[in-house]
Amino acid sequence: MMIDEGNPDIFPILYDQNCKLCKMHEFTDEVCEPGFGRNDADILIVSRMPNSPTYQELIEQELMAAGIELERCFFTAVVKCRSFDQDPGRKGIKTCAENYLLREIEALKPKFILGFGNEALSALTGHSGIMKWRGRVEEKYGAKVLITVSPASVTRNPGQKGAWQADLQLFASTINGYTDGLQPPKISIVNTKEKLIKLKQLLYKAELIYYDIETHGQDEWDAKGGIVSLAGTMVVNKSIKTWVIPLHHPESPFRKDWQKVLLYLKPALEGIPKQIAHNGKFDAKWMRAYGVMMKVTFDTLLAAHLLDENRLKGLKPLGRMLLGVAPWGIDTKDLWNQPLRPILNYNCLDTFYGYHIYLILREQLIAQPRLLRIFTLLTMPANEKLIEAEMRGHWIDRERLATATKIAFDMRDEIDRQLMEFVPDIPLTEGSMGTGVPWPKMGKKQKYAEVNFNASNWMRWFMFDWLEFPVIERGKKKEDGSLGDPSLAEATMIQLKDLYPDHPVLKLLEERSKWQKYCSTYVSRYSEIIDENDRIHTVFKLAGTVTGRLSSGKEDEEKISARKDRGRGVNLQQVPRDPFIRGLFGAPPGWTFVEADFGQIEFRIAVFISRDANGLRLIRSGVDVHLEMAAKMTGKPKSQITPQERKAAKPVNFGYLFGMWWKKFMKTAKEKYGIDFTEEAAQQSRRDFFDMYPGFVRWHNRQRRIVNEYGRVQSPIGRVRHLPDIFSADKMVHDEAERQAINSPVQSFASDMCALSMILIDNEFKRRGIQGHVLALVHDAINFEIKNEDLARALPIIKRIMENLPLKKKFGVDLDIPIVADIKVGSHWGDAKELTDEQVYNFAKYYDEFVEERIAA
DNA sequence: AGTCAGCGCGCG
């Protein structure tokens, strides 16, 4: 320790070497280790437990690197007793913090507090969830408090190091002030008619705008909601101007005619060539809902994610890291009831800093031409298509939904009724039923549990205590090291059913979980959010995954409130394949639902990348690779393979392709397919796979070599996956990064092919005036709705484009393997029928066979 | 009454 300890006698009263407030004193060499540093320190550094010399050194190094003077720091810990093999538990942490840490803070009165790890987070702020709360500056104890992840987790996952250092930078800037930040802009508040007229004139001349809106209400269709304000930073004649218009807010002069204000500016706004925003899909959707057809030509969130898929993508973290600007902002919840002026100011700052972030990201993309190509040819055009798809929504058959809802609830309720016959009929107030088996009590108040056939503690009691089924598997070990709860997962139920094939309770439960999930996640959810045009909406994220795949769901803000106002978004990528659910989705009368999916695309891409000779041969001759594997595994001729054997071969192909080990194969074969493999047979299946595709071994080794050397891998078109965890000292973390290095380029390329297909197909539809719309992207499939009379023209376009993507022309990739797009059509998703090539290319001949003429109700 | 993590399961 380099620093002068000052006067160590100032705190002696705080620490108690005989402390027995928790059990930690039994497991440590030094009970209640004191903090250290100068007694006049104004910075308090809080770790989980007293640091080992290694971590102390690491922390000091990084603090100095960030520009924090160690002489001003006092180091301490949440839990004062250090032990590597004993967990203090939630209670221990709380007790220790209340008795020592909080008193240290009282005595020291620091101006700045830095906490490392989840324990510091909960002890200092009362929050939990380190990944959510890290990197925020809060006012507490008369100090500025910032929590970041622990040095231990950074060492274990080197991928976190960048963000960790950024957090330390933020802490340093909080102490030392922001030296490199931009001067905030001069803001013009457009709150009179005259100013509006002037703004419109300037907008006509603007070559670029970075825009942002603040909103209030559940979504853009919420009749009670609206756009609170619209801000822009624009470039007019080489000069930058930042402005904001107050709109739908009680203090706004335009509160009554704010929609007219937007329409007044509409032609000027729409004509601006470069329209930039952060997560601009959100802003564009709102603006379009009120008639202003804003575009997003460059999205700073999407650019940031493409450049580094692991980074924090919010505007504030980017401002901090790219511009050195202090986090700005207000609480954006319920803007209607907040004073207007701070909202306007905040709205402006978003666009001003966003514009400067744009300038930097743009340069970074230009410096990496392959990423720039992906951005301009894939990311931004896909974003436009998704705006349209999200606004349109996916048609749902309202009648079928009503029927299905009734059936699903009836089925579940009937199963519950039958299950109740096995539940002992005793008053809940009695603790035991004369069997020595107590009816379970719940929580601190020791209330008697209510019957609950979901995965609840009552259910655990019912299955394992009352009915005395054997415990097959347990969940994660508890904090105190005790056994985990008995598992109620479907997989263990299947195993129980093997042991007791005729037990009526097991039979009932097998059916119940399906209906329960259908009720909660699907039918009742769809009923909640179906709109007046019989459509449900999703929010696709182009920056929702590390591989470039899309994710589907709802806006982040809508996830926060769990119960009421659950938001309108629904995940379109997890709709059960069961026709009972997929049969609810479809196309309205006069239109037909079309699903086009890439057949075995990941397998084909793996063959393309690895150049495996046998794989190339099989694909080029159009062989069914799963059937091939089944034949290899069973030693039978292909003609004698049963459907079940082929089904079992599928996980072999996809699992081993991406680095699965035989034990996991054995487990999934048993749990998912109910097929028993001996250890020998499972090991043999893995050997069979790599015997069949020896090129995959070389490809796996190559990916491992690349990621170990460069810490990153690339897809064929140059999408980058950064894998800093490859530098972890932890073998499991390292190995995981190796498997990700194998999987990522394949998954990335497949999803980019799908996105490109969506863009090109939609362009072609528009060019030819075909009435057809993209509804959803489901990873390697695209859902469309197409006007019946245009089907014969549309289907060949879809198939031709997907099977002949211009990858050579656009990305310099010569995809020299056959790609197959399977086309299904029908009135509904669940009963869409697959077409042969002949039927696709001559659809007019088959129209009557596949198209059902329906009349709108 | 709201928040959060863990679990389990829907999809590719």
Next chain:
DNA sequence: AAAGCGCGCGCTGACT
């Protein structure tokens, strides 16, 4: 030697 990869969401039970 040996933990396929990538997601979102509902429910429970613990907490504030």
